[in-house]
Amino acid sequence: MKRSIRYIVLFAVLALGLAACSSYTKLLKSGDHEAIYQAALEAFQEKSNDRAITLFYAVQDYYEGTQRDDTIRFFTASSYFRRGDYYTAGELLEAFRREFLNRTVFMEEAEYLIALGYYAMSPDPRLDQTATMAAMAQFQEFLARYPETNRYDDIVDYLAELQQKLYDKSFLNAKAYYDIGSYRSAIDTFLLALGEYPETNRREEILYYITKSAFILADNSVENLRRGRYLEMIDHYYNFISEFPESRYRVETTEMHDRVQRALEERYNEVGASSGEVPTPPAGPVTAPPAADRTTE
Numbered sequence: 001m002k003r004s005i006r007y008i009v010l011f012a013v014l015a016l017g018l019a020a021c022s023s024y025t026k027l028l029k030s031g032d033h034e035a036i037y038q039a040a041l042e043a044f045q046e047k048s049n050d051r052a053i054t055l056f057y058a059v060q061d062y063y064e065g066t067q068r069d070d071t072i073r074f075f076t077a078s079s080y081f082r083r084g085d086y087y088t089a090g091e092l093l094e095a096f097r098r099e100f101l102n103r104t105v106f107m108e109e110a111e112y113l114i115a116l117g118y119y120a121m122s123p124d125p126r127l128d129q130t131a132t133m134a135a136m137a138q139f140q141e142f143l144a145r146y147p148e149t150n151r152y153d154d155i156v157d158y159l160a161e162l163q164q165k166l167y168d169k170s171f172l173n174a175k176a177y178y179d180i181g182s183y184r185s186a187i188d189t190f191l192l193a194l195g196e197y198p199e200t201n202r203r204e205e206i207l208y209y210i211t212k213s214a215f216i217l218a219d220n221s222v223e224n225l226r227r228g229r230y231l232e233m234i235d236h237y238y239n240f241i242s243e244f245p246e247s248r249y250r251v252e253t254t255e256m257h258d259r260v261q262r263a264l265e266e267r268y269n270e271v272g273a274s275s276g277e278v279p280t281p282p283a284g285p286v287t288a289p290p291a292a293d294r295t296t297e
Contacts, residue, residue, distance in 0.1 A: 024051070033062045040075070049079040070096070070104040078113065086117040093117070108146055115139045119158055125168035132169075136162050167200040178209055183217040186210075187236075207240040208249040215256040227268055230260045 027039055040055030056076040063069055077092035093114045100107065115138035122132040139155050139162075149155075174189035190210045194203065214236045218229035237257045241250060264270040 028054070028058055033059050037063070037068065037072075040072075044075050044079060047082060049083040052076075052079045053083075070100050070106060073100070074104070074106040074110060077110070081113055081117060084120075086120050090114060090117045108149070111138075111142050111145065112149075112151060115142050115155075115158075119162065122162060122165060125165045126172055129166060129169050132162050132165050164201075167197055167202055170197055170200070171202045171206060174206070175209065178213055183213040186213045187217070204244050204247055204249075207236070207243060208247070208253065211236045211240045211253050212256065215260065218260065227264070230264055233257075233260050 027036060030036070036055055036059050040052055040059065043049075043052035043055055053076055056072050056079070060072050060076070063072055073092070073096050077089050077096060080086075080092060081089035093110050096104075096110050097107070097114070104110075115135055118131050118135035118138055122129070122135055136159060139159055143149070143152065143155060170193035171190075174186055174193050177183070177186035177189055187210050190206045190213070193200070194206055200206070211233065214229065214233035218226060218233045221229050234257060237253055237260075240253060241247070244250075247253075
């Protein structure tokens, strides 16, 4: 008996589905533009995105140039956005912005969705960050155009998240050289990261890895390069420890410094500042040395 009831319910659901499909197909073939338009609006309100897209496309040409044109274009793009097809939505919204700028009530929402689409496509920091930078540019442009928007706080949060991805990307690019043992490239790329983003919240880590890379590079250099690289390591150490005297890396880097200082004294009879003497740091941010001053590995 229970099995029979289950079959009856299943049959009823299938019958309703077939009837709905049949009604939907008949509507599309009817040529009744008003009925199709109203059905598209209903589908959009119900978030039946695929159906809304199909129905709006069915009447788009008919209503082109009318007062319904912007509604159809915007709701079509919004349906793609809600479906997660941010690329198609972005293309349609960009076209919408070009065509209806300053003459539609949907423009603020459209421009916000353009930015939000790039934000949604922004990938992991290890990957290419073109979408991240595009999202930041779009959000900044949106705030400039709509300074009183009620989305301000959300956008500020989005921008902070996107900026962090750029900080992480620059750090990971340099760290990749360190991880494979290419310490000269690591030093140069970490310095470039600081030059590009001096305010990065990964600054302590970057200066630490510069110091450590310089130590390993010097310690494994051929004799005619070792002295210059020892001195370079000491410079990086003082840059780091002057800026972050309470760093969690202080003990480790100071041990490196002391080893380098002893090597300079034993091999070259050079006596420099002891590990307890921290000179005044140089003025201005740490930047990459001129290309002519760099020594190849």
